[in-house]
Structure formats: C-alpha cells, structure tokens
Amino acid sequence: MCQILDKIIMTEISKIEAQQLVVEPFHVDFTGRLTYGILGNHLLNVAGVHAARRGFGMGLLHSRHYAWVLSRLTIEMEEMPREGIPFTVQTWVEDVYRLFTNRNFSVLGADGHAYGYARSIWAMIDIDNRKPVDLTALYGDDIARYFTQQPCPIPKPSHIKPLEAAATPAATFPVRYGDIDINEHVNSIRYIEHILDLFPLERYARQRVKRFEIAYVAEARYGDELVCYVDASEDPVFTVEVRSRSAQPGAEEATACRAKIFFE
Amino acid sequence: MCQILDKIIMTEISKIEAQQLVVEPFHVDFTGRLTYGILGNHLLNVAGVHAARRGFGMGLLHSRHYAWVLSRLTIEMEEMPREGIPFTVQTWVEDVYRLFTNRNFSVLGADGHAYGYARSIWAMIDIDNRKPVDLTALYGDDIARYFTQQPCPIPKPSHIKPLEAAATPAATFPVRYGDIDINEHVNSIRYIEHILDLFPLERYARQRVKRFEIAYVAEARYGDELVCYVDASEDPVFTVEVRSRSAQPGAEEATACRAKIFFE
Numbered sequence: 462m463c464q465i466l467d468k469i470i471m472t473e474i475s476k477i478e479a480q481q482l483v484v485e486p487f488h489v490d491f492t493g494r495l496t497y498g499i500l501g502n503h504l505l506n507v508a509g510v511h512a513a514r515r516g517f518g519m520g521l522l523h524s525r526h527y528a529w530v531l532s533r534l535t536i537e538m539e540e541m542p543r544e545g546i547p548f549t550v551q552t553w554v555e556d557v558y559r560l561f562t563n564r565n566f567s568v569l570g571a572d573g574h575a576y577g578y579a580r581s582i583w584a585m586i587d588i589d590n591r592k593p594v595d596l597t598a599l600y601g602d603d604i605a606r607y608f609t610q611q612p613c614p615i616p617k618p619s620h621i622k623p624l625e626a627a628a629t630p631a632a633t634f635p636v637r638y639g640d641i642d643i644n645e646h647v648n649s650i651r652y653i654e655h656i657l658d659l660f661p662l663e664r665y666a667r668q669r670v671k672r673f674e675i676a677y678v679a680e681a682r683y684g685d686e687l688v689c690y691v692d693a694s695e696d697p698v699f700t701v702e703v704r705s706r707s708a709q710p711g712a713e714e715a716t717a718c719r720a721k722i723f724f725e
Numbered sequence: 726m727c728q729i730l731d732k733i734i735m736t737e738i739s740k741i742e743a744q745q746l747v748v749e750p751f752h753v754d755f756t757g758r759l760t761y762g763i764l765g766n767h768l769l770n771v772a773g774v775h776a777a778r779r780g781f782g783m784g785l786l787h788s789r790h791y792a793w794v795l796s797r798l799t800i801e802m803e804e805m806p807r808e809g810i811p812f813t814v815q816t817w818v819e820d821v822y823r824l825f826t827n828r829n830f831s832v833l834g835a836d837g838h839a840y841g842y843a844r845s846i847w848a849m850i851d852i853d854n855r856k857p858v859d860l861t862a863l864y865g866d867d868i869a870r871y872f873t874q875q876p877c878p879i880p881k882p883s884h885i886k887p888l889e890a891a892a893t894p895a896a897t898f899p900v901r902y903g904d905i906d907i908n909e910h911v912n913s914i915r916y917i918e919h920i921l922d923l924f925p926l927e928r929y930a931r932q933r934v935k936r937f938e939i940a941y942v943a944e945a946r947y948g949d950e951l952v953c954y955v956d957a958s959e960d961p962v963f964t965v966e967v968r969s970r971s972a973q974p975g976a977e978e979a980t981a982c983r984a985k986i987f988f989e
Binding site (some may be wrong): 485486487488489490491492493496498502505506509544637638639641642643644645648649650654657658660661662665683 | 749750751753754755756757760762766769770773808901902903905906907908909912913914918921922924925926929947
C-alpha cells in the first residue's frame with residue numbers, strides 16, 4: 462500500500478539528481494575550459510549521490526558485499542564551460558538489464574541550455590568472488606521506479622576495437638600513489654587524465670575534444686606499469702589502449718581499458 | 726563617508742570567507758582520506774573567492790595587468806577527513822607587507838573542531854614585466870580592513886634548504902597537457918601531486934603526511950621535464966627539490982619548487 466502510494470506521488474523530478482557546480486580555477490586546462498577529467502569526476506560523484514539517496518548507493522552495498530563497477534563512460538560536449546561559469550550536472554537511470562544498468566547525464570548552463578551529455582554503463586559485482594550480480598533479481602522494481610526517459614541526445618558508445626600490439630607504446634606510466642583508489646585499483650578518472658596526456662599541447666591549442674569514450678576492461682594495481690598504445694590512423698579520431706604490465710619478470714600485458722577520443 | 730560607514734559595520738565574519746565542502750569519492754586516496762592535492766585545490770579556490778568578493782580577485786587584477794602569484798603553501802593536518810565527511814574551509818588575510826601578503830586557512834569539521842590549518846604567502850606581479858608590485862602602495866587600507874587575527878596555530882613555513890645536485894633523480898616527469906594551467910605554466914597543485922607520487926604506497930600504508938610545505942621558485946612550462954630530487958636523510962621528514970629542464974640540448978636545470986614533507 463505504502464509502495465503504491467510512493468509510486469503515485471513520485472514525480473519525474475525525484476528520478477533525477479542534480480548538482481549545481483561552478484568551474485573552479487584549478488579545474489580548467491590551459492585553454493581556460495573545464496577538463497574532461499574533472500567533469501568525469503563530477504559525473505561519477507553525482508551518480509553516487511543519486512544512488513545513495515535512492516537506496517542503492519555504494520555505502521549500503523558495501524555492507525552487503527556488493528559494489529557498482531563502472532564499465533563504460535561516454536561524454537560528448539558541444540562546448541566545455543569556462544572558468545567561473547556555474548553549471549548543473551543531472552543524472553538519471555535509463556534502464557536496468559540483468560547484468561548492467563544505463564545511467565545518463567546532462568551538463569546544463571544556468572539558462573538551461575545543454576553544454577553536453579554523457580552515458581555510462583555499470584555492472585554490480587559480489588566483492589567476495591568478483592562475479593557479476595543479477596540486477597533484476599536483486600533490485601527489480603526498486604530501481605525500475607526511478608527509470609526516466611529524459612532525453613540524452615548523444616550516440617551510444619561505439620565499439621572500440623582492440624589494437625594490434627604496436628611496435629612502440631606512446632607512453633608508459635608507472636602506477637603511483639595518486640593513481641590508487643580506496644579499492645587499491647587505478648581510479649577510473651586517472652585513466653582519462655593519462656589518456657588525454659598522450660596528446661601534445663599543440664593539438665589542444667587548435668582542436669578540442671568533442672567526445673570521449675572509455676571502456677574499462679580490467680583493474681590495474683600499484684606496482685603495475687600502464688603501457689599506452691595509440692592508433693592515429695583515423696586522425697582526428699584516436700583509439701587508445703592502456704595495458705597494465707605487472708613488475709614481475711616476463712609478465713604479460715593485460716588490457717586495462719580502451720578509449721576513443723574525437724577531436725574536432 | 727560611505728567608506729567610513731563600511732568600516733564601522735564590518736564584522737569579523739565578513740573578513741573570513743567560508744566554503745562548505747564534502748569529501749567526494751574520487752577525492753580520497755587508497756586509505757579513504759582526502760588527498761593533499763585536492764585539499765590544496767580547495768584552499769586556493771576559497772582564497773580566490775575571498776579575494777574576488779572583496780575587490781582584489783584575479784579577474785579584476787587581470788584587467789589591470791596584475792596577478793597574484795602563490796609563493797608558499799604550508800598545510801598541517803591533525804587528521805584528514807574521510808570520504809563522505811562534510812567540512813568547511815575558512816580563509817582570511819593575516820597581514821600585508823610591501824611585497825607579499827599572508828593568507829591563512831582552517832579546515833573545520835561539522836562540529837567546529839579543526840582538522841588542520843594552512844598558511845600561504847602571495848606576491849603580486851605586473852603581468853607585462855613579471856616584476857613584483859608594491860602591495861602597500863597599490864592597496865593600502867583596502868586589504869588592511871580585512872585583516873583578522875583569527876588563530877592559525879601551526880608553525881610558519883620553515884627554511885627549505887636547496888639540495889646539492891644528487892647523483893640520481895628519484896623520478897622525472899615530462900610536463901604534459903594536464904599539468905598546464907591557463908597561464909601556460911605547470912599548475913601549483915600538480916607539483917604537490919607529483920611530489921607525493923615520489924613516495925611508495927607502503928609508506929602511506931603505515932604513515933600519514935602530517936605537514937606539507939612547498940615553496941614555489943620559478944615557473945616550468947610545457948616541453949620541460951620535471952626532475953625530482955629527494956633528501957631522505959631526516960626520514961620521516963623529506964626534502965624534495967623539483968627542477969625543470971627544458972628540452973633544448975645542453976639546457977641547465979632550474980629549481981621550480983622545493984618541498985618538505987613530514988610523515989608520522
């Protein structure tokens with residue numbers, strides 16, 4: 462009875478979490494615009510708040526030995542807001558399948574116009590055995606009641622093709638203290654930052670990143686090296702593969718993530 | 726007349742800028758506590774808001790061809806707040822001398838207890854000739870009316886001795902896209918992150934950084950390499966010197982910054 466009542470009084474508003482932000486001085490790159498890394502951080506943060514306030518957040522899950530794992534993140538921006546500009550990040554759940562859920566985002570200016578949108582795909586794992594959890598069995602209607610068909614007018618993530626082993630990596634980053642999150646893995650945002658650091662400043666001076674797609678494949682840990690390969694054959698669209706290589710002698714490289722960067 | 730009235734109605738409150746924050750999931754290190762880099766970012770951001778709201782912010786200055794330059798930053802924390810914890814950063818001006826001004830900070834919990842404090846020293850330069858500006862001549866009473874003797878019970882910055890040229894740098898970082906700020910220099914916060922990345926994860930697992938001091942000496946630019954030297958002779962206190970080396974053949978190293986890190 463109480464649940465039915467809840468459903469009746471639930472408005473579209475309550476399905477969407479919104480956070481008002483401002484572009485801080487240290488959140489911009491040398492062009493004076495918000496960076497993809499910081500924006501990614503804002504998106505994931507608002508996602509966490511949305512989930513926590515609706516009863517499926519990380520804190521509650523952790524006590525039940527489940528955790529959300531970010532599988533894909535796609536951000537496409539018509540324009541990146543400049544330093545000092547106030548903006549709002551909105552997030553909502555588009556739908557839930559057995560093994561993953563789609564969460565979308567909009568990045569809006571003070572006048573309501575869209576700077577851009579983002580799409581993300583999440584799975585849930587059992588922390589003890591690292592295996593995926595059946596979301597429909599676990600949540601069913603609990604998440605479904607938050608579905609909303611708020612528009613997210615950017616293409617779904619494309620297939621990012623695995624790269625052939627290239628002769629020379631574009632760069633190698635040893636995993637350091639600042640890369641590691643509370644789960645002792647390289648944090649999702651750091652990959653975005655490392656990948657954007659593969660491109661020379663000159664490119665950012667004459668082009669901007671219109672769209673950034675990343676697919677997370679396997680966790681890298683402290684002690685690993687991140688070996689980055691770049692396919693520039695479709696310039697100004699670049700495919701990047703980051704492989705982690707453990708410090709053990711003879712260790713093979715394992716794909717940590719793949720990304721596709723659309724300059725224009 | 727209006728100025729006199731302003732002075733009379735000015736309370737201690739209006740001399741202090743405060744910002745309420747929360748420790749976000751991606752703002753913590755693997756121990757689950759706020760990082761020094763992110764905290765430094767918060768401090769500088771609130772400093773900017775304090776200055777802008779009182780008529781001596783970067784935006785206004787830039788139009789007059791002046792800019793604030795951070796010369797020293799010292800942060801000392803009894804404890805770093807954990808993920809999810811709300812906290813407040815306060816900042817105020819302690820005093821102004823001819824060539825520099827002291828700005829202090831407190832980091833307070835929701836119950837008002839202090840997580841820690843920070844001290845910073847700023848100079849102002851003329852953007853055209855990069856020379857320091859006489860602050861007392863430029864501002865005089867305009868800044869002085871905001872002085873407040875709010876307590877900041879941490880020691881003033883110590884002398885950080887220049888390091889002898891060490892045989893081997895602890896690490897070398899090429900300056901990349903993400904390091905560069907809107908002035909096309911390596912941003913102040915990135916030095917803090919690079920310096921903390923010099924220490925192995927094992928140290929952070931058994932010790933914490935109680936105090937972090939940094940003195941900025943000269944700007945590094947894109948194309949430079951940051952060569953980091955560490956003096957570990959006073960372990961658990963470390964002195965770090967970051968020198969920038971331009972890509973030109975035969976280029977000498979120039980000190981970019983020096984830091985002192987107090988583990989406990």
